[in-house]
Amino acid sequence: MGPKRFCLKPEPLKRKDRDVMTWLSILVFIFIFGLFVFVHELGHFWAAIKSGVKVEEFGFGLPPRIWGTKKHGVIYSINWIPFGGFVRIKGEGVDGGHDPDSLKNKSYGVRILVTVGGVLMNFLTAFGLLMFGFWLGMPPIVSDASRYAIDNSQLESQILIVHVDRGTPAELAGIKAGDIVVTADGIALKTVPELQQAIAGKRQVNMVVRRDQERLTLPVTTIREENREVIGVLADELVSKVHYTWWKVPYFAILETGQLIKNIAIGIVDFLASLVSTGSLPDSVAGPVGIAKITAQAVALGFLSVLQFAIFLNVNLGLINIVPFPALDGGRLLFLLIEISRGGRRIKPEIENAIHSFGFLLLLALIFVVTYRDIFK
Numbered sequence: 357m358g359p360k361r362f363c364l365k366p367e368p369l370k371r372k373d374r375d376v377m378t379w380l381s382i383l384v385f386i387f388i389f390g391l392f393v394f395v396h397e398l399g400h401f402w403a404a405i406k407s408g409v410k411v412e413e414f415g416f417g418l419p420p421r422i423w424g425t426k427k428h429g430v431i432y433s434i435n436w437i438p439f440g441g442f443v444r445i446k447g448e449g450v451d452g453g454h455d456p457d458s459l460k461n462k463s464y465g466v467r468i469l470v471t472v473g474g475v476l477m478n479f480l481t482a483f484g485l486l487m488f489g490f491w492l493g494m495p496p497i498v499s500d501a502s503r504y505a506i507d508n509s510q511l512e513s514q515i516l517i518v519h520v521d522r523g524t525p526a527e528l529a530g531i532k533a534g535d536i537v538v539t540a541d542g543i544a545l546k547t548v549p550e551l552q553q554a555i556a557g558k559r560q561v562n563m564v565v566r567r568d569q570e571r572l573t574l575p576v577t578t579i580r581e582e583n584r585e586v587i588g589v590l591a592d593e594l595v596s597k598v599h600y601t602w603w604k605v606p607y608f609a610i611l612e613t614g615q616l617i618k619n620i621a622i623g624i625v626d627f628l629a630s631l632v633s634t635g636s637l638p639d640s641v642a643g644p645v646g647i648a649k650i651t652a653q654a655v656a657l658g659f660l661s662v663l664q665f666a667i668f669l670n671v672n673l674g675l676i677n678i679v680p681f682p683a684l685d686g687g688r689l690l691f692l693l694i695e696i697s698r699g700g701r702r703i704k705p706e707i708e709n710a711i712h713s714f715g716f717l718l719l720l721a722l723i724f725v726v727t728y729r730d731i732f733k
Contacts, residue, residue: 381652384662386439388651392478392670393440396677399477400470401443405430407466410446410457417441445470464696471689478674479613485667486609493597494660496612497668498619504600504608512597513546517565517589524588529576531589534653535565548591555585568656596660616671624675643726682715 394416401414410429415421417435424433447458455461459470486494493512496504515537520526537545540554540561555561555578563574578585600608630638642650647669654665680686695702 378652381655382648384655385648385651388662388666388669389647389673390439392481392666392673395477395481395670396474396673397441397443399474399480400445401473402477403470403473404443404445404459407462407469408457409459409462409466409470410455412444412446414443415441460702464692467692468689471685471692472678474685475674475678478670478677479617482616482667482671482674483609483613485663485670486612487605489660489663489667490598490600490605490608490612491602492660492663493599494663495595495598496608497664498615499612504598504604504612512595512599513593514596515545515548515551516592516594518592519590521588521590524586525577525579526587526589529563529574529587530572531563531565531574531576531587532567535567535572536594537591538564538566538571540564547593551591552584555587558585561587568653613671616668617675620668620671620675624679628679637726637729641726643723643730645727645730649730681719683712683719684715687712687715 397414401411404411413424413431413433415424415431415433415435416438418437418439418441419435421433421435424431426432445459446455447460459467462470490504517526517531517533517535517537519533520531537551539545540551540563541558542562543550543554545551545554555576558578560575560577563576565572565574576587578587580586627638627641650665651662654661677684678686678689680690691703691708
């Protein structure tokens, strides 16, 4: 008997290793999201302290409190739920009396700065992480890598399987969208033309692909179409590393930060427009479960992919917070702008707090709906 034509020979991770990868992905997600929530709150804290606004407490994690110490009138605390952080600012959400160190009694410029301080810190963090990533060779997140590379020969790429046609040799062999092609007949491949050359004139090719943390050996029988051998896939080049001119990295980081903010802002506006016009959530919206799944994919691709995802999530967090919706920073900024437009006449704190509380409940409901949909996708 001859060998099976369409056999799958995986080199699978052991169950224990697979469980470790799952837990690692969950921990990475919790760490990344919690870190950037903390960074956001740190921005509010820094803006308040530098503006002479009284900060009552700055906490790491969420209550109940494990430990706390008071220094210069500020309680610094560590809390039981190690996720993000919080800052309690005097005069935020209440009248604040006539105390000069109350946020409510500061100038409009100071109040605006403290309100948007978290978002600005998210953007500043994105810039710093982009510089760090570019020095390590991380590809840009939204821009074409060739825009920043020394030259196109300085791009290190991988072959990504974007789509597999049904009923083709690739599908029968077990190739799936999302696989990274590593070798063909023992030859390392980096570009799509190299893959095309590797299968040219051959009846069968032994391909090695990477899927998550597994390497699969897949014998693929080619078919001939339009005078060339094909296997039935749509492939693209995924840039894995870029060599930059080191002294231009800060400039590139500024450009990429701006482009990232622009692209995500457009995406948020499109999402809100779709939500208002159709009354339903777009399929592209992901909740905690969906984001955790994306984190797992990033972990499987390596540190630079995790860093890219972290930067993207960080900017997302900042921009979502500036949306003018109750309970978000943008909602508080909107109330402040309304106050300015009314010649300094403030909306009653009780009314504003009630609106923010209602907005918070709506946000929780939205998170629940998106999470429910993610689970059953």
